[in-house]
Amino acid sequence: MAQDRIYSVPLHHVGDFEFDDAVADVFPDMIRRSVPGYASMLSMIAQTAERYSQPATTLYDLGCSLGAGTVLLQQNAATDCRVIAVDSSAAMISKLNARLEKDNAGGAKVTTVQADIREVPIENASVVVLNLTLQFLPPEERTTLIQKVAAGMQPGGALLLSEKICFEDAAQQQLMTDLHHDYKRAHGYSDLEIAQKRTAIENRLIPETLATHVERLTNAGFRSVAPWFQCFNFSSILAVK
């Protein structure tokens, strides 16, 4: 697997983070070494599809990247379901298409869509996954997106929302940031890589508090909103309609 060395040399100017070809090429390595608990988030996608998918409904993977979650939805869906995998990055969608053509994992039919998740209709959904994607929308556009998702879901359906989060308490924010950076260092990233990546995502990935996410989901009409996972500044919530 290609190793992520994107921020390993000093850059004169660190531009805003983009999901381009260079990132898509190393993405599995980047996400595994950058997100504590990513493997747990993926296994929860499989469990959620198994438990909450309803026959003849649609499962959505919004911000699917290379489809790590998409294939788990595909393999664990109920009968006569389809999976719609959406990402705005041309590089990600083209690599995902190549993967699906090469080794079809079996199970539900998958349709990939290169589009902004704000533009995609959500209909007859029983499972919706937003695994580390909502964080890239401008905060003022997140409530509209979550309300659209809720409106397009069947009663009893589940939304799995995983996010990088922040903390109201400044000391806690510092501690969780430090622990996350320790995690990255332990996975082979240098201080330079950590610092340059931090600059690159500063204006692109805007974390909110866990309380903000829970409140938004509750207000959108989900009857059960359960944070089931947290490791440092990453959290995941299971919301059932």
Ligand SMILES: Nc1ncnc2c1ncn2[C@@H]1O[C@H](C[S@+](CC[C@H]([NH3+])C(=O)[O-])CC(=O)[O-])[C@@H](O)[C@H]1O
């Ligand atoms: N507005 C948008 N519309 C569509 N896609 C978007 C948008 N904004 C960002 N993206 C896409 O969201 C993905 C976020 S990565 C998801 C990991 C995956 N879920 C995984 O489980 O492996 C997480 C991360 O990089 O931290 C990228 O592929 C973006 O192109």
Ligand SMILES: O=C(O)C(=O)Cc1ccccc1
């Ligand atoms: O690397 C980080 O600090 C993150 O927050 C996770 C991440 C992973 C992949 C792309 C962008 C951010």
